[in-house]
Amino acid sequence: MSSPIHIKNFAMNIIKWVKRQRTRHTLKHHSIPYSLWKKSLRKAALLHDLSSVEKARLRRLATLFLYHKAINGARGFKLTDEMLVVIAAQAALPILKLGLNYYSNWVEVIIYPGAFRVSHNNIDPNGLSSNEMNTLSGEAWLRGPVILSWEDIEHDLHAPHLGHNVVIHEFAHKLDMLDGSADGLPPLHPTMKIKQWADVLSTAYDVLRQQVAHHHRTRINAYAATTPAEFFAVVSEYFFAAPTILNHHCPEVYQQLVQFYRQDPLARQKQKNLSDFDNEGSISKLL
Ligand SMILES: [Zn+2]
Numbered sequence: 001m002s003s004p005i006h007i008k009n010f011a012m013n014i015i016k017w018v019k020r021q022r023t024r025h026t027l028k029h030h031s032i033p034y035s036l037w038k039k040s041l042r043k044a045a046l047l048h049d050l051s052s053v054e055k056a057r058l059r060r061l062a063t064l065f066l067y068h069k070a071i072n073g074a075r076g077f078k079l080t081d082e083m084l085v086v087i088a089a090q091a092a093l094p095i096l097k098l099g100l101n102y103y104s105n106w107v108e109v110i111i112y113p114g115a116f117r118v119s120h121n122n123i124d125p126n127g128l129s130s131n132e133m134n135t136l137s138g139e140a141w142l143r144g145p146v147i148l149s150w151e152d153i154e155h156d157l158h159a160p161h162l163g164h165n166v167v168i169h170e171f172a173h174k175l176d177m178l179d180g181s182a183d184g185l186p187p188l189h190p191t192m193k194i195k196q197w198a199d200v201l202s203t204a205y206d207v208l209r210q211q212v213a214h215h216h217r218t219r220i221n222a223y224a225a226t227t228p229a230e231f232f233a234v235v236s237e238y239f240f241a242a243p244t245i246l247n248h249h250c251p252e253v254y255q256q257l258v259q260f261y262r263q264d265p266l267a268r269q270k271q272k273n274l275s276d277f278d279n280e281g282s283i284s285k286l287l
C-alpha cells in the first residue's frame with residue numbers, strides 16, 4: 001500500500017508536469033513576436049548589456065509574464081503591444097535568474113498615463129489617524145497590483161537618470177513583499193545569511209539617513225533613507241540601472257544584491273564594453 005508521503009509526492013510531480021506542459025505551450029504559441037521584441041528591447045537602455053543568451057531567457061520570462069499577469073490601462077488609457085513588452089521586459093529583469101514564481105500571489109499591473117494621486121491613511125504614534133494625498137510615479141500593494149505611470153516609465157527609457165527606474169523599483173517592492181511584509185528583507189536564498197544581509201543593508205541605510213539628517217549631498221537617491229523597504233527598492237534600481245555607482249559607494253550592498261538577484265550587472269557591463277571594443281577593433285581592421 002502506498003504511504004501518504006508517496007501519494008503526496010506523486011500528486012506534486014503531476015502538478016509540476018502539468019505546469020511544465022503549460023509553460024511549454026505558452027512559449028510555443030504565445031511567444032512575443034521577434035520583431036516586436038527587438039523593437040521594444042532597443043528602447044530600454046537598461047537591457048542593452050544583456051548577453052544574447054540572457055536576452056533569449058528574458059524574452060521567455062517576459063512572454064510568461066504577459067500571459068500570467070494582466071496589464072491594464074487606468075481610466076481608459078490605451079496600451080500598445082510595444083508598451084506592454086517594454087513593461088514586461090523590464091519587470092522580468094530582476095527575476096531573470098529567479099523565475100516567475102517570485103512574482104506569485106498577485107496578478108494585475110495598472111498603468112496610468114502619468115503620475116497619479118493617492119490618498120493614504122496614516123496613524124501617528126498616539127493613535128491619531130490622518131489622511132495624506134500623495135502624487136506617485138509607482139506603487140506596489142501587498143498581494144495586490146503594481147501601479148505605474150507610463151510617463152515615468154518612458155522618462156526612464158528616453159532620459160534615464162543615473163540609477164532611476166520606476167519599473168525596477170516597484171517590482172523590487174514585490175520581491176520584498178513575497179514573505180508577507182515590505183521591510184527591506186526579501187526571502188533570501190539558503191546560501192545567504194540573514195544576519196549578514198541585515199548588517200550590511202542597515203549600516204548603509206543608517207549612513208544615508210545621517211547624511212540626509214545633516215543635509216549632506218548623498219550619492220544614492222535620498223528617498224532611499226525613507227524606510228528600509230524604500231532603501232532596498234532604490235538600491236535595486238541602482239544595481240540594475242547604475243551598478244558602477246552602487247558598487248563604488250556601497251560595495252557590500254552591491255555584493256549582497258549579486259547574491260540575491262543571482263546577477264552581476266557590473267560584470268555584464270564590463271563584458272559588453274569589452275566585446276564592443278573587440279567589434280570596433282575588427283571593424284577598423286577591415287576598413
Ligand atoms: Zn517605493
